[in-house]
Amino acid sequence: MAERRLMHAVQYDSYGGGAVALKHVEVPVPTPGKGEVLLKIEARSLNPFDCRIQSGIIPFLPQKFPYIPATDVAGEVMEVGSDVTNFKPGNKVVAVLSARNGGGLGGYALAKENSVVARPPEVSAAEAAGLPIAGVTAYLALTEAAGIKLDGPKKNILVTAASGGVGHYAVQLAKLGNQHHVTATCGTRNIDFVKSLGADEVVDYTTPEGTGLKSPSGLKYDVVIHCARGIPWSTFKANLSKNGKVIDLTPNPKAFCIFAWHKLTFSKKQLLPCIITPKSESLAWLVGLVKEGKLKTTIDSTHPLSKAEDAWAKMMSGHATGKIIVET
The missing domain is CATH 3.40.50.720 (NAD(P)-binding Rossmann-like Domain)
Structure with missing residues (x-):
């Protein structure tokens, strides 16, 4: 069996530590399982929730260490697992990843099909990535x-x-x-x-x-x-x-x-x-509003994945105007 190719990712190994605890690593690209799609991530947004997971105050999160944080992503479908019927390679999408497993600060990530929404060409990856949470x-x-x-x-x-x-x-x-x-x-x-x-x-x-x-x-x-x-x-x-x-x-x-x-x-x-769980039908409706020009994602700052720790520090400061975006 051929060895899986590697991708760049940013992860942490334990609770706490803030931006300085983030590590740049090379890890295997994950393989989609039943009902999953493999996304090549073009943009991801950070949320205060991501920092709260790192702090250890969210019960049972993450599932294990090391952990690649961030859940709100936009990109392109590269592979699909068995029983996936609504998407195929080449589709542009936006998705919310499982907080238990994370993956957003990687080059590729797995998403459940029911958490993925089509992204029209009128909506950029950065605009879409701000929407899920x-x-x-x-x-x-x-x-x-x-x-x-x-x-x-x-x-x-x-x-x-x-x-x-x-x-x-x-x-x-x-x-x-x-x-x-x-x-x-x-x-x-x-x-x-x-x-x-x-x-x-x-x-x-x-x-x-x-x-x-x-x-x-x-x-x-x-x-x-x-x-x-x-x-x-x-x-x-x-x-x-x-x-x-x-x-x-x-x-x-x-x-x-x-x-x-x-x-x-x-x-x-x-x-x-109120603790809200994202719903794909709500996300799809918001993507439609962005397409129609009725809703805007204001981007506070954009950072390359190679400088993800700068984006993390900005999120922890609590002074972002709109969304913080990390692009590949």
Whole structure:
């Protein structure tokens, strides 16, 4: 049997260590099994979730070490395993890889067929690679967790950390039908950027008004898409409408305790911890929006795979505007 060819990859051998723990290695190109496709990766995006896996705070992840991190990828199908019917070599695609096995910071990676979506030529690899976790999380937080219809009826929505990966998609999606009023928080340097996404009001979180999440027009929020950390429930509660919900996308243990208390006391105002699993049908819909020019992936920075540690350090800094992309 012929030996599998080698590929360049970036991996780490244990929990912790940040960017300096990443190692550049040559490893065999994986072989697709039943229901899998082998992708040649053209671009991949990093998410805070990737750094949390490295820190060891996500139970049962990764499955084993050494681990090639990153899950959001775009590229070309090179081989298909048995029982794969929807894709063939040469297809351009975007995919979300298994977080247990990772693989995104490799030259090639395996993806389950049901996690792969066709990518039209109008959508670049970098644009598509930003979508799987961040874009789908924003979409499902709005439509499933919060129960919002993007085409109305009108809701007053707050998006925190609106210049980040999830936040910048959430603002655009909330304004897609031009029905909802969107207030957004961000730092001083990103105010004009967040306005350009379509936000009706932008609040600088470094100001007293921003710290208090106050709407400049005095509105109470029906829904908060919470993409930041460190904001107490009392601050949200004071700014919610009678039946307002906070969809907490970065929940800590305290958030689950507050959620349970709200359920026990039948509170009308609620904090809802939300951990979203990407869905291929949602990803396909977002790819269609990008193709039609109705949704944009803002790229904070682009790094070659040979400098993946620079991208990792930028992600860990927590100050990316949009998405961090690593290209082959």
